């Protein structure tokens with residue numbers, strides 16, 4: 001291996017999808033069927049240090065101060081193998097990572113985790129990848145990780161090419177584009193552990209959900225509408241579209257065989273509370289969305305946070321709420 005930098009540290013944040021990635025057209029190249037769009041979240045951070053060590057006999061991975069589980073270490077080694085191949089490096093690596101928020105609890109630690117790993121490993125191996133190329137690497141760890149390379153509002157373009165060259169994430173607007181927009185994350189108590197990995201679950205949806213094809217046909221129009229509403233900072237246009245997209249994702253999950261149900265009774269009460277708030281106010285002041293998990297993200301504007309909180313207060317089973325703005329993306333430390 002070449003001399004020079006062998007250690008690098010990179011940090012970034014998880015993201016929440018407003019337009020969901022759900023299903024791949026080419027699993028080997030990790031190419032999705034549809035483009036997706038997300039907001040990178042402030043404050044929640046993953047910091048990862050990678051060091052290639054001559055003589056080490058296998059990759060080591062410590063996560064949050066402890067040796068990681070074998071499956072998590074194997075996933076990290078898979079990403080390191082890609083980097084080693086590209087950089088013609090043979091040394092094994094010591095990887096140390098820390099999430100400053102709960103791991104594997106539905107807050108997308110896998111997205112920030114694999115984005116941070118891609119950033120740190122490629123730099124440590126001496127690869128000088130552009131952010132776009134970095135996003136193309138990160139998606140092999142976890143699809144949504146490609147969006148966590150960038151801050152603010154981010155699009156992952158599905159592309160059309162069979163070789164995947166036109167499939168990458170790109171920043172649409174920086175974090176400060178819309179300071180008034182906030183994500184009130186309702187952390188739901190007793191959120192069940194995911195029984196099926198997203199990669200497996202989404203392919204089951206592709207193969208068995210009678211709603212999948214319709215969703216796929218609708219997504220480009222919805223993505224364009226969401227993009228336009230963000231460009232204009234138009235919450236009255238944006239909020240209904242966010243919920244429509246989330247409902248479409250949930251319908252696909254529910255009609256998958258066997259059915260995928262990520263929500264708890266508490267999550268469902270939150271969705272109802274947001275719908276009721278909008279009805280009672282006579283205009284869309286908030287929007288819910290969720291990923292493949294029970295926590296619910298409620299997007300609203302700063303001036304409506306009190307009203308949203310008041311609606312959520314009576315719901316049992318919300319453990320905690322986090323008030324987050326759009327945040328910065330990946331950076332080398």
Ligand code: ADP
Nearest residue numbers: 046072097103104105106107108109110111113
């Ligand atoms: P989440 O909602 O937090 O993404 P998942 O169960 O989908 O939950 O993914 C959690 C998995 O992601 C962990 O078990 C681990 O394999 C991986 N992961 C989490 N954090 C990191 C990290 N900082 N570095 C590398 N992998 C990570």
Ligand code: DP6
Nearest residue numbers: 017020021142143144198199291292
């Ligand atoms: C519902 O990116 O976690 O959160 O590629 O299998 O790691 P893998 O899947 P992952 O799936 C994300 C699904 C989603 C929607 C999204 O974030 O776009």
